[in-house]
Amino acid sequence: MRIVDAVVTPIAFPDPPLLNSAGVHEPWALRTIVELSCGDGLIGLGETYGDAPHLELVRKAAVALAGADPFDLTAIRRTVTVAVAGQDAADRHGLTGLPDTVAKVFAPFEVACLDLQARSIGRPVYALLGGRCRDSVAFSAYLFYKWAGHPSAPPDAFGPALDPDGIVAQARMLVDRYGFRSIKLKGGVFEPGAEVEAIQALRTAFPEHPLRLDPNCAWSVATSHSVAASTAGLLEYLEDPTPGIEGMAEVAREAAMPLATNMCVVRFADIRPAFTQGAVGVVLADHHYWGGLRASADLARICDTWGVGVSMHSNSHLGISLAAMVQLGAALPNLTYAADTHTPWQDGLDVVTAPLPIVDGAVAVPDGPGLGVELDRDTLARLHENYLRCGVRVRDDTAYMRTFDPAFRKLRPRW
Structure with a gap:
């Protein structure tokens, strides 16, 4: 069982103007959908952030995973580490501290591999x-x-x-x-x-x-x-x-x-x-x-x-x-x-x-195989079109807030 194809699809979907200490959510939220296929009809799914710097690293890792064994997560993590090669992809909103970049890039592939593993044996991922x-x-x-x-x-x-x-x-x-x-x-x-x-x-x-x-x-x-x-x-x-x-x-x-x-x-x-x-x-x-x-x-x-x-x-x-x-x-x-x-x-x-x-x-908790969900390809295509058209490539709550309040600054602490 080897990975023969890793598809990475950036998407965008409407997001309400939710306020936080960094500013306000933009009209479009960004995500990335990962699909791993072993050529046997089974596809493992993962989902991650959609900001452009992170997306670029996910794409680099996806290319490097051709031929990898989805059960060998240690080797896949090593491959991701080499693909990332010390690069960083910190978010601009800063609402989640400063996580490890390798961990962020590896995560959707790990989830997709676990989805594949579980589907291959007809069991839920929790097993x-x-x-x-x-x-x-x-x-x-x-x-x-x-x-x-x-x-x-x-x-x-x-x-x-x-x-x-x-x-x-x-x-x-x-x-x-x-x-x-x-x-x-x-x-x-x-x-x-x-x-x-x-x-x-x-x-x-x-x-x-x-x-x-x-x-x-x-x-x-x-x-x-x-x-x-x-x-x-x-x-x-x-x-x-x-x-x-x-x-x-x-x-x-x-x-x-x-x-x-x-x-x-x-x-x-x-x-x-x-x-x-x-x-x-x-x-x-x-x-x-x-x-x-x-x-x-x-x-x-x-x-x-x-x-x-x-x-x-x-x-x-x-x-x-x-x-x-x-x-x-x-x-x-x-x-x-x-x-x-x-x-x-x-x-x-x-x-x-x-x-x-x-x-x-x-x-x-679903008892079906894998994660328990299936990809809606029509919606995926529509949300990818949103991504291509919306013009947002990086979530930046502060910059969006400043378009309405030029004096706004992200301060920690503010009070």
């Missing part, structure tokens, strides 16, 4: 990760401050959310539609006191739902202490309130709730300093930059050893990534917190023929 320990994987409602629509377009179907009432209305929409049982607010947009008011409004409206707040390092240590004190008893966890392991550790020493991160622990080298300093109580694993599903499972085992909780981070993604998250979540005994997902913000658009539905706040 290759140690087996299923849950029947469904819980996800959290992911709230964003947002404009009514992009300034150059009509209002979108989601509506505005720029104050506590708007955030509560957005939460009701997502909870009613998908049954989410926990709620996360992307903060770092407004003055911290205003975001605390939004959390208080959410607690009043949803007294039983665990709540989370993520300002993406927008606050100083002193401000983080103040917000943590103001939200004691309200938050399930406070995510990345301040930059760096040392700053997080200082906040964690006094905070009543655990601190979570997808910004200061993003590679294995970060684990020792973060855990020994007690900087984080929850790590948001993300197979897209930890190096795939097996590496993410390794991360979860290390977290378990240290008594650190595990969730999963989300970027704007489609159904292949969601399926990979579900397969991973099915196999992690210590997935202690509902995972993030941007799926509702894609408003039903997907690149798979039968998207995995979110019901009662969770996705049932």
